[in-house]
Amino acid sequence: MASDQVGNTQRRAEILACGLKVLIEKGWRGTSMIAVAREANASKETLYNWFGDKAGFFGAMIRENASALDRALPEDFGAMPLEEGLRAFGVELLRLLTGEASVALNRAAIAEAGGDPALGRLLLAEGKATSLPKFAGWLGRHVELDAPMEAAETFVVLVKGEAQLERLLGATEPLSEAEITARVDRAVRDFRKLYA
Secondary structure, three states: OHHHHHHHHHHHHHHHHHHHHHHHHHHHHHOOHHHHHHHHOOOHHHHHHHHOOHHHHHHHHHHHHHHHHHHHOOOOHHHOOHHHHHHHHHHHHHHHHOOHHHHHHHHHHHHHHOOOOHHHHHHHHHHHHHHHHHHHHHHHHHOOOOOHHHHHHHHHHHHHOOHHHHHHOOOOOOOOHHHHHHHHHHHHHHHHHHOO
C-alpha cells in the first residue's frame, strides 16, 4: 500500500511537470486537460480524478511550485542567524519568482484576470500560503516585531523589486546568479535599516 502511495505521488508530480511544460509552451488558453494528458502519457480520466477540472489542475501546479521554495531552502535554515537566513530565503525566493514556472503561472492568471479573476485569487492565496507564514514565524524568532507577517511581506517586496514584473512582461532574460545575489544583498541591507 505504501509503495502505491509513493508511486501515485511520483506520478502526480510527473503529470504536474508535464502540465507546466504545456503551459510554458502554449500559454493558458492553449493548455487543455487533453494536451496535458497527451504530454504526460496519462488518461484524461486520471487527470480529472486527481485534479478535478482545469482550474483544479492550475491550483495543484501553483501549490507544487510554491512548495519548491521550502524544498530548496537549506536543511539548517531554521537555525540560521538573521542575515544568513534572510540571504538564503531571498535567493531561493527570487529564483522561484523569476523562474520559468512562476512566470508561466503568473501569465496564465493575468491572461484570465479580465474575464475571470479566480485564477489570480488562487495564485495569490496558494502562492503565499506555503512559505510566507513559515518565513514570518522564523523572522519573528530573530527580530522583535509587532507584525511578523507584515515584515515578511516587506522583505519579499524588497527582494523581488521590479525583477518579477520585468520577467512577466518579457522585458528581461532570467537573472544570473550574480544578479540574484546582488539584489538579495541590497534587500537584506534595506530590510535591516527598516527593522534595525
